[in-house]
Amino acid sequence: MNAPDTRQLRALLALALALAAIALLWLLLGATRSALELWRELAGLPALLRYALIGALAAFAGLSTWAVWRLLHPRPRAARPVAAPSRDTVEQRIRQLQSRQAETTRFEAELQELDRRAAAGERYVAVFGEISAGKSSLVRALAPEAQVDVDVLGGTTTLVSHHRGRVDALDIVLADVPGMQEVQAREREALARDEALRAHAVVYVAGGDVTRAQDQELRWLRGYGKPLLLALNKIDQYDDTQRTQLLATLRERYAGIVDRVVAVQAGGRESFVRRLADGREERVVRDAPPQLDPLREALRDCLDADTGALEQARAGAVIGRLGEQLGTAERAMRERESQAIVDRHTRRAIIGALAAVAPGTDLLIQGALATSLVRELAALHEIPVKQIDLDAFLRDAALNLRTTSSIVLAIAGNALKAFPGLGTLSGGVVHAVAYGLIFDSLGHAVGRTLLEQHRFDQEQAQQTLQRLLSEQARSRVAHVAKLALDGLAGDRDAR
Numbered sequence: 001m002n003a004p005d006t007r008q009l010r011a012l013l014a015l016a017l018a019l020a021a022i023a024l025l026w027l028l029l030g031a032t033r034s035a036l037e038l039w040r041e042l043a044g045l046p047a048l049l050r051y052a053l054i055g056a057l058a059a060f061a062g063l064s065t066w067a068v069w070r071l072l073h074p075r076p077r078a079a080r081p082v083a084a085p086s087r088d089t090v091e092q093r094i095r096q097l098q099s100r101q102a103e104t105t106r107f108e109a110e111l112q113e114l115d116r117r118a119a120a121g122e123r124y125v126a127v128f129g130e131i132s133a134g135k136s137s138l139v140r141a142l143a144p145e146a147q148v149d150v151d152v153l154g155g156t157t158t159l160v161s162h163h164r165g166r167v168d169a170l171d172i173v174l175a176d177v178p179g180m181q182e183v184q185a186r187e188r189e190a191l192a193r194d195e196a197l198r199a200h201a202v203v204y205v206a207g208g209d210v211t212r213a214q215d216q217e218l219r220w221l222r223g224y225g226k227p228l229l230l231a232l233n234k235i236d237q238y239d240d241t242q243r244t245q246l247l248a249t250l251r252e253r254y255a256g257i258v259d260r261v262v263a264v265q266a267g268g269r270e271s272f273v274r275r276l277a278d279g280r281e282e283r284v285v286r287d288a289p290p291q292l293d294p295l296r297e298a299l300r301d302c303l304d305a306d307t308g309a310l311e312q313a314r315a316g317a318v319i320g321r322l323g324e325q326l327g328t329a330e331r332a333m334r335e336r337e338s339q340a341i342v343d344r345h346t347r348r349a350i351i352g353a354l355a356a357v358a359p360g361t362d363l364l365i366q367g368a369l370a371t372s373l374v375r376e377l378a379a380l381h382e383i384p385v386k387q388i389d390l391d392a393f394l395r396d397a398a399l400n401l402r403t404t405s406s407i408v409l410a411i412a413g414n415a416l417k418a419f420p421g422l423g424t425l426s427g428g429v430v431h432a433v434a435y436g437l438i439f440d441s442l443g444h445a446v447g448r449t450l451l452e453q454h455r456f457d458q459e460q461a462q463q464t465l466q467r468l469l470s471e472q473a474r475s476r477v478a479h480v481a482k483l484a485l486d487g488l489a490g491d492r493d494a495r
C-alpha cells in the first residue's frame with residue numbers, strides 16, 4: 001500500500017506559517033513606527049517635561065516587570081504567631097461551659113499546669129519530631145544522668161517523660177514526647193503537640209530531609225511564636241559534601257521559620273573497618289560519641305534570654321491552644337443543644353399532626369412553631385434575626401415544601417416499614433412522620449447555616465433544607481420515626 005500523500009497538508013502548514021510570520025512582522029513594524037512617532041513628539045517637548053514623561057514610562061515599565069516577576073516568584077508566607085485570647089477570656093469561656101453542664105476538667109488542669117510551671121521557674125524544652133528520628137537518644141545524650149520524672153499531668157505518665165539536665169550553666173527540663181505519624185495514635189500526637197506548647201522552646205528532630213508532614217508541623221509550631229530549633233540527627237549517615245548541602249538547603253528553606261538549623265549526632269552505634277598489623281581487616285562496632293555542641297550553643301542562646309519574655313511566649317502558646325480547644329468544645333455543645341431544640345420542636349410538630357382532623361392533606365409549615373424553632377436556634381448562636389428576614393425565609397420554605405411534599409410522604413412511609421408490624425399503620429402516622437421530617441430538616445438547615453456562617457444566610461439555609469428534604473439518611477429518618485412512634489404511644493396513653 002502506498003503511503004498517503006501529505007504534500008497538500010505540508011503546503012497548508014507552510015502557508016499558515018508564512019502568514020503568521022507576515023502578521024508578526026507587520027506588528028513589529030507598526031510598533032516601531034509608533035515608537036518613533038512617540039520619540040519625535042517627546043523630542044519636541046520642553047526638556048523638563050520630556051524627562052518627566054520618560055521617567056514615568058520607565059517607572060511604569062519597571063513596576064510592571066517587578067509585578068510579573070513577583071507573581072511568578074511569590075515570597076513564602078511567614079508564619080504569624082497565633083493571636084492568643086486573654087486568660088480572663090479563656091476563664092470566662094470555661095465558666096460558661098460549666099454553667100451549661102459541659103466537661104471542663106482538662107481545661108482547668110491546663111491552666112493549673114501553666115501556673116505551676118511559671119511558679120517553679122524552670123526552663124522546659126520539648127524534644128519533638130516523628131518516630132525513629134532519634135528523639136529519646138537525643139534526650140539521653142543531653143541529660144545522661146537524669147532520672148525520669150513522673151509526669152504531673154494525670155493519665156500521661158507513660159507518654160510524656162521529663163528529664164532534668166544542664167546546658168552550660170542553665171538548668172533545663174527536657175520533655176520526651178510521643179513521635180508523630182504513628183499508626184492509629186491521634187491521641188498521642190495531640191499530647192505531644194500540647195506538651196510542645198507548654199515548653200519554653202522546642203527542638204524538632206529530623207532524621208533526614210524534611211517531609212511534607214514535618215514541614216507542616218514546623219510551620220504550626222512557629223505559629224505560636226516560641227523559640228524553635230531544627231536538629232538534623234544521624235549526621236554520620238552523610239559524607240561531608242552531602243551534610244553541607246543538606247544543611248544549606250534546610251537553612252535556606254526555613255529561614256524565618258526556625259531560629260537555627262543544627263547538625264547533631266545523638267550517639268548510638270557506629271561501624272568501621274580496622275586494618276590489623278598482619279594485613280587482615282575486621283569490622284568494629286562501638287558506641288558513637290554524641291556530637292551536640294551546636295545544639296547546646298543554640299539552646300543556650302534561646303534560653304539565656306529575658307525570662308519574662310520566654311514565659312510570656314509560653315503562656316501565649318498555651319492560652320492560644322486552649323482557645324482553639326474551647327472553640328471545639330463550644331461547637332460540640334452548640335450542636336448538642338441545637339439537636340435538643342430541633343427534637344423538641346419536631347415532637348411538637350408530630351403531636352400537632354397526630355391531632356389533625358384531615359391528616360396528609362397539608363404539609364405546609366405551621367407558622368408559629370417554625371418561627372419559634374428558628375428564633376431559638378438563632379438565640380443559641382447569639383445571632384440576631386430580623387422578623388422580615390424570618391418571614392421571607394419561611395415563605396420560601398413553604399414554596400419548596402409544596403414541590404417536595406410527595407417525596408417527604410414517600411420517605412415517611414418507607415421509614416415506618418423499617419419497624420416490624422408498623423408498615424400498615426394509618427395515614428395519620430405517615431403524616432406525623434412527614435411533619436417530623438419537615439421540622440427536623442428545617443432545624444438542621446438553619447442550625448448548620450448559623451454554625452458555619454455565623455449569620456442567618458437565607459440562601460444557604462434554603463439550599464440545605466431542599467437537600468435534606470430530598471435525601472433518605474437512614475439514621476435521621478429512623479430518629480424522626482421513633483419520635484413519631486413515641487408521640488403515638490403517648491397519645492394512646494392519654495386516651
